[in-house]
Each structure stands twice: as structure tokens, then as C-alpha cells.
Amino acid sequence: MSRELLQQDETIGAMRTALTRRAVDMLEKLAEDEDRYAKFWGEFGALVKEGIVEDGGNRERLAKLLRFKTTRTEGDDETRSLKSYLDDAKPEQDAIHYLIAESPTAARSSPHLEVFNERGIEVLLLTERLDEWVMQHLTQHEGKPCKDVRRGALELPGAAAESKVETDDRERRQLLKRVKQVLRERVAEVRVGGRLRQSAACLVLSEHDLGYQMRELLAAAGHKAPATVPSLELNPEHALVKRLDHESDPARFERLALLLFEQAVLAEGRQLEDPAAFVARLNELLAELGPAA
Numbered sequence: 001m002s003r004e005l006l007q008q009d010e011t012i013g014a015m016r017t018a019l020t021r022r023a024v025d026m027l028e029k030l031a032e033d034e035d036r037y038a039k040f041w042g043e044f045g046a047l048v049k050e051g052i053v054e055d056g057g058n059r060e061r062l063a064k065l066l067r068f069k070t071t072r073t074e075g076d077d078e079t080r081s082l083k084s085y086l087d088d089a090k091p092e093q094d095a096i097h098y099l100i101a102e103s104p105t106a107a108r109s110s111p112h113l114e115v116f117n118e119r120g121i122e123v124l125l126l127t128e129r130l131d132e133w134v135m136q137h138l139t140q141h142e143g144k145p146c147k148d149v150r151r152g153a154l155e156l157p158g159a160a161a162e163s164k165v166e167t168d169d170r171e172r173r174q175l176l177k178r179v180k181q182v183l184r185e186r187v188a189e190v191r192v193g194g195r196l197r198q199s200a201a202c203l204v205l206s207e208h209d210l211g212y213q214m215r216e217l218l219a220a221a222g223h224k225a226p227a228t229v230p231s232l233e234l235n236p237e238h239a240l241v242k243r244l245d246h247e248s249d250p251a252r253f254e255r256l257a258l259l260l261f262e263q264a265v266l267a268e269g270r271q272l273e274d275p276a277a278f279v280a281r282l283n284e285l286l287a288e289l290g291p292a293a
Helices: 003-008 010-030 034-054 056-063 082-088 104-108 111-119 131-135 159-171 173-186 212-220 239-246 250-267 275-287
Strands: 096-100 124-126 144-148 190-192 201-204 231-234
Touching: 010 034, 010 056, 034 056, 034 131, 082 096, 096 111, 096 131, 104 124, 111 201, 124 131, 131 212, 173 190, 173 231, 173 239, 173 250, 201 250, 231 250, 239 250, 250 275
Parallel strands: 096 124, 096 144, 190 231
Antiparallel strands: 201 231
16 A cells, blocks of 8 residues: 555544644643753754644644743753743734844844844844744744844834934935945845944845745755845944945945945855955955054
């Protein structure tokens, strides 16, 4: 008898449903003991994540079994549940925020976290190869949408911050246009945003762009991923951006604009297409500071 026939058999389907339900029941009971569940999660957490994708009927129950590292946890251990995240969320917080990065180090140092850290908003840090695939299916939990902090326009409570961003954007329209002319097809647009506090620039994906993890998964499976062109978001209060705004020399402006873009790429944990050119530009700008006294 073929496997396909067995998969379509009603009795086999009923057995599969019953066994799945009992397995989830067992995991929910195990999760009541944090120490024992932590050991289980360390060994089999990836399989629970796959269940989010493969088993839509049990997605909400499985989501409660997920564990994360976040901006409030230490080290790389995944100990935080979505329940604990929502229990500690600010009353005005209307979403579950997460960041996908290439490594734990890249996640914790990401410029995308700066405004969230400033406001004390917890962010889930996702660094496993399948995390982006999982989060495409876990779009909400307990009525709260799950939002990738790297994507789209930043929407946080507080109209004052949004108004300031709009003002900055109007005042610096000429600067944004000049940077876009330098970067050309490297970016979809150049804009001022509200994400950054200490960093000069960051890359922002559109809501429907494939992320870097998904592109790698598709490439590993032999599929060609559609092009992803991010936007460049600038911090108008940063000294380098202010210097760029007042730079009158076209060649120096181009080097500095490219340097800001390449720094944003590196901050994502990605590699540059031409590291040697980056080093040359950086050395040229440093040399212009003059010889040491």
C-alpha cells in the first residue's frame, strides 16, 4: 500500500489528529516545569517552530510553547514565552515586536533596537535560520499582530515623535535626494525615520520584501529569490549626517554617502560586495583629517 493512500485514509487521519493532540497536551504540561522544559526546548525547539508552519490547526497552542531570547534576557538562552512578553508589555503597546538577525551579536547591537530600548519596549531576538519562515506564519498572537522592526514605517505610540520625523523629512529633502543620486539602485529610497538614536543610518525593508534569511533558504533549496532593495533611513541628529548635509565637495559627499550605506549593511551582519573599496573610502576620509600632532 502506498504512503499516499495511507495519508488520505480517514482512520489514519483520525489517529494522526489524536496523537498530535496528546503530544501537545504533554508539552503543555511539561512547560509548567521551567527547568525541564528548558532542556526539552534546547533539544527540540526547532521542531516546535516547524509545527507553527506545518500545523495550522494547533498554531495558537504551539505558539504558547515557543521560547525566545529578547532584549530583556541575558546571553543566548531562549527562556521568554509570548505570555510573559505580553504580561510585561506596556499598556499602550499594540503589537509584538521582533527582530531577525544573522547572529545573537548582530541582533543585540542592531540599530533598529535603539528607539525600542529608549522607550523600554521589549523586542524578540530571532537568529535561527528558520525564524523568518516561522514568523511569516505566526502573524499574530492573542489578538496582537507580530511586527518585524526592520520593516516599513515605524509605528509606535506617541504622535509627537512621528510629527518630528515628518518635519525633519521636509527640511532635509534636498539631502535625501542627493544621497539617493549617489546610491542609485542600491536603495529603494532614502528617508529620515524615527528608529535611530545613536547610529547614523540603517537599512529598512518594505512590508512585502523577502528578508535575508528567506533568501538564503530559497538559494539553499535551489530557487532564485526575487531582488530585495532596502531603503536607507538616516538619523538627522547624528554628526556624520549633519556633516553630509553641509558637505559641498561632490567627491567627498559621494564617499561619505557610500560609507554610511556600507556601515548600515555591516550593521545588519551582512558582507559588503566590495570590502576593499569600503576600506579605501574609509582611509581617504580618515587621511583628510590631517596628520597626527
